[in-house]
Amino acid sequence: MFGTSKICSIEPSITKSWSKRIFITFDLDWAHDEVISDTINLIAESGVSSTWFITHESPVLDKLRKLKDAELGIHPNFYSTSKGIQNEEERVDELLGIVPEAKSVRSHCLFHSERLVDIFYKKGLTHISNSFIPHSSGMKSQPFSIWDSMIMVPHCWQDNVSFKMNLPFPQKSDLLESFHVFNFHPIHIFLNTENISRYELSRPYHQTPERLIEKRFSGSGTRTLLIKLLDILKAEAEYLPNESIQ
Numbered sequence: 001m002f003g004t005s006k007i008c009s010i011e012p013s014i015t016k017s018w019s020k021r022i023f024i025t026f027d028l029d030w031a032h033d034e035v036i037s038d039t040i041n042l043i044a045e046s047g048v049s050s051t052w053f054i055t056h057e058s059p060v061l062d063k064l065r066k067l068k069d070a071e072l073g074i075h076p077n078f079y080s081t082s083k084g085i086q087n088e089e090e091r092v093d094e095l096l097g098i099v100p101e102a103k104s105v106r107s108h109c110l111f112h113s114e115r116l117v118d119i120f121y122k123k124g125l126t127h128i129s130n131s132f133i134p135h136s137s138g139m140k141s142q143p144f145s146i147w148d149s150m151i152m153v154p155h156c157w158q159d160n161v162s163f164k165m166n167l168p169f170p171q172k173s174d175l176l177e178s179f180h181v182f183n184f185h186p187i188h189i190f191l192n193t194e195n196i197s198r199y200e201l202s203r204p205y206h207q208t209p210e211r212l213i214e215k216r217f218s219g220s221g222t223r224t225l226l227i228k229l230l231d232i233l234k235a236e237a238e239y240l241p242n243e244s245i246q
């Protein structure tokens with residue numbers, strides 16, 4: 001049996017804090033409030049634990065803070081198309097000003113470096129989710145610590161990368177093994193994206209949800225995969241009630 005938990009609850013030396021656990025995470029990527037709310041509603045209905053990597057100030061943060069067993073982390077963008085790499089410390093400070101409670105971080109585009117680890121540590125962050133180890137690689141990943149006791153949390157599936165790699169989605173039988181961190185984006189859940197061209201062609205409507213919804217895919221896509229996963233977890237929760245890790 002397996003249950004859900006939050007990234008900040010992971011302690012590598014305490015196996016039950018991650019083994020046979022599912023971590024559902026979201027990178028907000030400056031999505032429209034209604035697009036983010038759409039994902040929040042799916043998670044609220046399912047009752048699972050979740051981790052949200054925040055990119056900007058928004059009224060939806062209040063909604064997220066009220067969501068049952070939800071963690072707010074930060075999702076800094078260290079790139080600028082005109083200026084190259086941004087001042088990393090300033091970007092982290094900016095987001096911690098919006099989410100002072102954050103303990104977990106995932107960089108936009110998974111940007112990572114030794115120097116960044118030092119900055120994250122200095123700013124009081126404890127968990128870093130910047131390593132993608134595809135489920136399809138067959139490697140059994142698990143969380144681990146590096147210097148300054150910083151905890152690295154690899155994820156095994158990521159929606160936008162799955163389009164590039166034609167990645168299979170872990171099946172229910174896979175979830176019984178090891179641990180799984182899923183990385184979703186609300187825009188791909190809203191669009192039910194199945195390939196990157198749907199996302200690119202819908203760009204003009206990303207900030208107008210009433211038009212964007214017309215672009216939602218009706219077949220099997222990111223939204224249907226998330227709903228399928230949540231249905232599995234809901235069914236499982238009936239056997240494993242409220243076993244959250246403190």
Ligand SMILES: [Zn+2]
Binds near residue numbers: 029075108109
């Ligand atoms: Zn991002």
